Amino acid sequence: AQSVTQLDSQVPVFEEAPVELRCNYSSSVSVYLFWYVQYPNQGLQLLLKYLSGSTLVKGINGFEAEFNKSQTSFHLRKPSVHISDTAEYFCAVTSMDSSYKLIFGSGTRLLVRP
Amino acid sequence: DAEITQSPRHKITETGRQVTLACHQTWNHNNMFWYRQDLGHGLRLIHYSYGVQDTNKGEVSDGYSVSRSNTEDLPLTLESAASSQTSVYFCASSDSPVGAFFGQGTRLTVV
Numbered sequence: 001a002q003s004v005t006q007l008d009s010q011v012p013v014f015e016e017a018p019v020e021l022r023c024n025y026s027s028s029v030s031v032y033l034f035w036y037v038q039y040p041n042q043g044l045q046l047l048l049k050y051l052s053g054s055t056l057v058k059g060i061n062g063f064e065a066e067f068n069k070s071q072t073s074f075h076l077r078k079p080s081v082h083i084s085d086t087a088e089y090f091c092a093v094t095s096m097d098s099s100y101k102l103i104f105g106s107g108t109r110l111l112v113r114p
Numbered sequence: 115d116a117e118i119t120q121s122p123r124h125k126i127t128e129t130g131r132q133v134t135l136a137c138h139q140t141w142n143h144n145n146m147f148w149y150r151q152d153l154g155h156g157l158r159l160i161h162y163s164y165g166v167q168d169t170n171k172g173e174v175s176d177g178y179s180v181s182r183s184n185t186e187d188l189p190l191t192l193e194s195a196a197s198s199q200t201s202v203y204f205c206a207s208s209d210s211p212v213g214a215f216f217g218q219g220t221r222l223t224v225v
Contacts, residue, residue, distance in 0.1 A: 009154070032211045043204060043216040044157075051211060090156055100145050100208045101172075106156040 002027040002093045006105035014113050015083055021076040021108045023091030031093045033074040034102065035065055038088040047089070050074065061085070086112045116141045120205050120217035127224055133192040135220050137205030143215075145208045146188040148172075148180060150201040151219070157204060163188055195224045 003026045013019045025031065032051050036044040048059025055067040065076045074091060091105040118139040127133050139146065144165045149157040159172030161180040169180050177199060179191045192199055202221050208214035 004156075006156075034213055036213075036216075043218045044206075045216075046213045049213050094211060096211070100211060100214065101147065101159060101162060102157075102206070102214055103159070104149075104156040106154055 002031060002095060002103045004091050004093055004103055004105035006091055006108050008108050009106065010109045010111060012111045012113060013081055016080050018079050019077065019081050019085075019110065021089050021091075021110065023074045023076065023105060025072050025074065025091070025093045027072075027093060027095065030096045032096065033065075033067060034092045034094075035059065035063070035074070035076050036090045036092060036104075037061075038090065038107075040087070044090065047076070081110070081112050083112050083114060085110060118205060118207055118215050118217045120203075120220050122220060123218065124221045125223070127195050127222070129195055129197060129224055131195050133195050133222065135190045135192075135203055135205075135222070137188045137190065137217060138186055139205075139207040139215070140186065141207050141209070141215060142185060143207035143209040144185065145214075146182070147206045147208070147214065148178070148188065148190045149204045149206065150174065150199075151204060152201050160190065160203075161188075192222075195222075197224050200224045 005024045007022045034049045035047040037047045050067045058064045092102040121136045147162040148160040158174045163182040205217040206214040
């Protein structure tokens with residue numbers, strides 16, 4: 001079984017500052033990793049994913065994440081945030097056994113202030 | 115364009131009533147999922163299906179059921195609605211590990 005821990009429930013940051021949203025996972029098998037974003041009153045949108053290959057993955061809206069197998073982490077970063085990045089961010093994993101069930105973390109609310 | 119739609123978007127029901135939430139996808143995906151979203155819990159898996167006539171229980175399946183009679187639809191039924199089932203419900207579909215596509219959600223209030 002897999003589990004995901006998002007250590008911060010809310011991250012306040014000023015506009016144009018860098019941000020890191022933390023995600024750690026637990027699994028006895030190899031996994032795929034994802035970050036989803038949810039804007040207010042909307043569904044979830046895929047931000048980026050790690051399937052294999054380079055451990056640094058780039059996504060939409062200037063976000064990137066780095067897979068660290070030894071630390072079982074997949075932290076999300078952005079060098080300069082905008083007001084429009086204010087949203088809920090979810091880290092998720094699925095195992096490589098083709099089940100495609102996503103297991104989600106509890107979410108981190110990014111609050112960008114002017 | 116292919117999409118996944120949920121209906122209704124908002125529903126208020128009374129305790130003890132049976133409620134069905136609809137999910138329809140035009141991606142032709144075999145795998146479909148129902149999640150509920152609650153503050154502090156993220157999204158938790160209720161039920162999922164890997165194809166027609168296949169259904170499986172997820173992490174929080176008590177009080178819920180699903181049926182899969184075709185590829186496009188996976189309706190979620192609350193047999194006897196309880197206040198603890200007040201939540202936002204999301205349907206998703208996927209046929210590869212590249213990530214699932216989500217509907218816009220249904221906000222259900224049980225009074």
